Amino acid sequence: MPRWLFCVLLGATTWTLLGCGGSGSSGGTTGGNVIAGPGPNVVSVAAGGSTQNPAGIVNGSFTSVSICSPGTSTCATISGLLVDTGSTGLRVLSSVLPGGFTLPQQTDSGGNPIVECLQFGDGFTWGPVKTADMKVSGEQASSLPIQIVGDPNFTVVPASCSSAALGPNENTVALLGANGILGVGNFLQDCGAACTVSAGNPGLYFSCPASGCVVTTESLSAQVSHPVAKFATDNNGVIVELPAVAPGGAISTNGALVFGIGTQSNNMLGSATILTLDANGNFATMFKNSSFPGSFVDTGSNGLFFLTTAITGLPMCPTNTSFYCPTSVQNLTATNIGTNGHSTPITFSVANADSQLTASNPNFLLPELSAPFPTSFDWGLPFFFGRNVFVAIEGQSTPGGTGPYTAY
Amino acid sequence: MWEALLRAGVFFARCRLRLIMPLLAFALPAVAELGGNVSSIQADQEHMKGTRRVTTNAAYSVHEIQAATGTTVREFVSPSGTVFAVAWQGPATPDLQQLLGAYFGQFTQAIQTKRAGRGPVSVRQEGLVVEAGGHMRSFSGRAYLPQMMPQGVSSEAIK
Numbered sequence: 001m002p003r004w005l006f007c008v009l010l011g012a013t014t015w016t017l018l019g020c021g022g023s024g025s026s027g028g029t030t031g032g033n034v035i036a037g038p039g040p041n042v043v044s045v046a047a048g049g050s051t052q053n054p055a056g057i058v059n060g061s062f063t064s065v066s067i068c069s070p071g072t073s074t075c076a077t078i079s080g081l082l083v084d085t086g087s088t089g090l091r092v093l094s095s096v097l098p099g100g101f102t103l104p105q106q107t108d109s110g111g112n113p114i115v116e117c118l119q120f121g122d123g124f125t126w127g128p129v130k131t132a133d134m135k136v137s138g139e140q141a142s143s144l145p146i147q148i149v150g151d152p153n154f155t156v157v158p159a160s161c162s163s164a165a166l167g168p169n170e171n172t173v174a175l176l177g178a179n180g181i182l183g184v185g186n187f188l189q190d191c192g193a194a195c196t197v198s199a200g201n202p203g204l205y206f207s208c209p210a211s212g213c214v215v216t217t218e219s220l221s222a223q224v225s226h227p228v229a230k231f232a233t234d235n236n237g238v239i240v241e242l243p244a245v246a247p248g249g250a251i252s253t254n255g256a257l258v259f260g261i262g263t264q265s266n267n268m269l270g271s272a273t274i275l276t277l278d279a280n281g282n283f284a285t286m287f288k289n290s291s292f293p294g295s296f297v298d299t300g301s302n303g304l305f306f307l308t309t310a311i312t313g314l315p316m317c318p319t320n321t322s323f324y325c326p327t328s329v330q331n332l333t334a335t336n337i338g339t340n341g342h343s344t345p346i347t348f349s350v351a352n353a354d355s356q357l358t359a360s361n362p363n364f365l366l367p368e369l370s371a372p373f374p375t376s377f378d379w380g381l382p383f384f385f386g387r388n389v390f391v392a393i394e395g396q397s398t399p400g401g402t403g404p405y406t407a408y
Numbered sequence: 409m410w411e412a413l414l415r416a417g418v419f420f421a422r423c424r425l426r427l428i429m430p431l432l433a434f435a436l437p438a439v440a441e442l443g444g445n446v447s448s449i450q451a452d453q454e455h456m457k458g459t460r461r462v463t464t465n466a467a468y469s470v471h472e473i474q475a476a477t478g479t480t481v482r483e484f485v486s487p488s489g490t491v492f493a494v495a496w497q498g499p500a501t502p503d504l505q506q507l508l509g510a511y512f513g514q515f516t517q518a519i520q521t522k523r524a525g526r527g528p529v530s531v532r533q534e535g536l537v538v539e540a541g542g543h544m545r546s547f548s549g550r551a552y553l554p555q556m557m558p559q560g561v562s563s564e565a566i567k
Contacts, residue, residue: 057526082526086543119501121541122529123519163505163512166529166540166549167519177526183544190544194499200457200476202500280499280546294497298543301527305541310564322530373528374539374550375497375567380527 033388035241036266040138041234041259045083047242047381048252049364054080057177058357058364059302059381061242063257065182065227067092067132069103070143075135076101080179083257084300085240085391087183088190089224090134090146091118091125095172096179097148103130106145108216112209115154116147116224118190119204121301121378123167123175125149126157129205134227139259141230145222149176158213160203181300182227184238184257186281186404187394189223196220229393234260236396237403239267240299244386247329247349249356249363253385261390262399272390272407274400275338281404285377286335286343287311294376295336297389297406301380303366304348305373314350314370323353323371334377338405348382441509442551446489448509449473455506456481467558468492475502479547484566486558493552493566501540501547508551511536515551537563 036042045063046052052062061083067090068075076098081090106114106129114129127149134141150171157169170176183190191204195218205218229235242255260267275283278293285295288311303323309316312332317325330350337343351368367382383389392403400407441448449471453460456475463470473481479498486492496502505512515538518531528541529549540549550566557563 060526088544118544119547120526121543121547122526159505160503162516163503164501165504165516165519166501166547185544187545192545194477200478202477281543282546294542294546294548296543296546300543301541303527305528308539308564310562316532321532371527372530372539373541375548378528378541378543 032244032386033241035243035254036239036256036258039264039266041264041267043137043257045240045242045255045257046252047255047365048250049362050252052080053364054173054179055177056364057302058366059369060177060364061240061255061299061381061384062178063136063182065090065134065136067103067134067146070131070133074101078180080173081182082176082178082180082300083240084181084183084298085185085238085389086296086298086300087118087120087181088185088187088226089183090132090144090180090227091127091149091183091224092146092180093149093171093173093176094127094151103132103146103148105130106222108207110207110209112207113154114216114218114222115206115208115213116204117158117161117206118147118224119164119166120170121166123170124161124165125170125176125181126154126161127151127171128154129222129224136227137259139228139231139234141227144227144230145224147224149180154208156213158206158215160215164203184226184228184391186277186391186406187226188229189220189225191218191223192220195223226393228259229396231259234263234267235393236263236398237261237390237392239388239390240384241388242381242384242386245365245367245382247368248351249361249366249368251362251364253365261392269390269398269400269407272388272400273342273344274340274390274405274407275336275342275344276340276401276405278339282376283339283406284337285379286337287332287377291337292376295379296377297379297383299381299384301378303369303371303380304350304382305371305378305380306376308372308374312372316372317352317354319354320357323357323369324350325352325354326350327352329368336379344408346383441483441507442491442494442511443553443556444491444509446471446485446491448491449483449485452481452483452506455503467561481507482567484552486556490556492556492558493550495548495550495567497548499545499547501542501549508538511551511553
């Protein structure tokens with residue numbers, strides 16, 4: 001039975017929903033897509049309000065993994081990990097690790113610790129790169145480089161990290177919106193080739209002697225990497241499977257994160273349309289007869305973010321000023337087009353965010369929550385409701401071709 | 409910069425800057441970008457180790473800098489020579505302290521109070537709009553000064 005202590009509306013442009021304890025129940029969800037049952041390549045995903053949603057964010061999906069000191073049975077189970085197809089790699093808040101649990105620190109050739117600044121669309125994570133064996137269901141990624149976020153041993157954020165940030169240092173559960181992030185996107189590493197050389201280095205990895213942190217190069221194998229790509233099998237991608245959520249929303253629902261594409265009887269592509277991606281991991285979305293490249297699907301975005309009022313005709317909210325607020329629900333259509341020319345039509349709805357983001361609304365899943373994103377479409381978690389979405393990893397072979405691609 | 413400062417008044421950040429900028433303006437080359445003088449774009453280009461291309465239409469000119477990181481930055485300059493907007497697209501968000509100049513403080517203050525969720529950032533204040541986001545290895549965004557947009561120029565042009 002749900003037990004939500006309170007929900008609070010904060011300020012004119014900022015809101016937060018605080019959910020506390022209890023187990024969520026599925027409200028008003030309807031079937032359609034088939035969600036995988038338990039299996040060695042399946043981990044359950046809790047979307048919406050539940051004990052897996054430690055910060056009580058709206059439109060979040062969460063799961064659990066174990067991290068172990070490499071080669072040992074000394075492990076910690078981390079719940080409340082945001083499932084994020086928009087990033088690569090496992091990031092865990094230092095504050096949620098059990099007391100006394102430690103992992104080996106990655107160091108450079110001079111023995112200095114390697115610390116990372118990872119930019120997200122709404123803030124950044126700062127913390128050391130450590131090595132862990134990650135176990136989930138029947139799968140294991142051995143000697144996986146991960147990031148520990150908000151480590152008290154590394155509190156000084158370099159200026160070049162904070163000056164490129166689109167939000168705060170996400171070093172607490174409240175600021176991160178989760179206990180950690182399980183990045184299962186299209187890329188093998190979080191940075192890739194750009195961080196292996198000095199010229200044009202975007203500055204994610206730092207060598208941190210006592211005198212202070214300086215940007216350093218980082219080899220591909222040392223970078224924070226896709227855990228699934230390190231599995232012995234089922235290592236070419238994932239499927240995010242969430243049930244449909246009824247118009248108006250629901251408190252919570254349960255789905256699955258399935259490992260591998262076309263490697264088992266429960267992860268076949270079937271009739272899914274494959275949208276291959278450009279070098280930046282994007283496809284194009286066609287809307288009102290215009291094409292908007294740079295579009296993507298992302299479970300880690302908590303709404304449908306697209307274009308601006310000038311194009312959509314959707315007015316902005318008086319209260320939650322960064323969201324759309326049509327006077328009545330608007331039903332819209334778009335088409336996603338891969339670099340391979342394959343396309344699929346999308347129907348989606350936009351509701352009045354001010355009327356949904358209220359203290360009295362118990363729903364943590366709001367499928368029609370929408371806001372601007374100036375030049376393209378960021379298809380966040382609502383896109384995933386009622387769809388099984390395949391995320392193929394770059395360079396990995398699948399029955400539908402080599403990744404990266406998005407398919408559904 | 410002078411224009412920006414003289415038009416200011418309502419925002420704390422600009423009020424604070426009004427006190428210190430008259431001293432700096434004469435002592436240093438212009439480095440403030442958004443709201444700054446067209447000559448300040450040179451500093452951006454050097455900072456980004458980039459190449460620059462300029463295109464001009466009747467209402468404004470666009471200085472496009474291709475940064476060494478692969479990110480493209482476009483700075484929009486009014487006929488009077490003021491940078492009234494910037495936009496970027498590419499694998500890394502540019503140095504916003506450099507790019508937003510005097511408005512960086514206002515921006516960072518605004519983004520410290522964020523939604524308890526995850527998604528693109530949107531700062532909408534009377535004197536400053538910043539909209540940005542993306543995902544790993546693909547970021548885009550724009551910042552503009554609504555009160556300094558040349559007449560007839562829509563925010564849709566800022567991309």
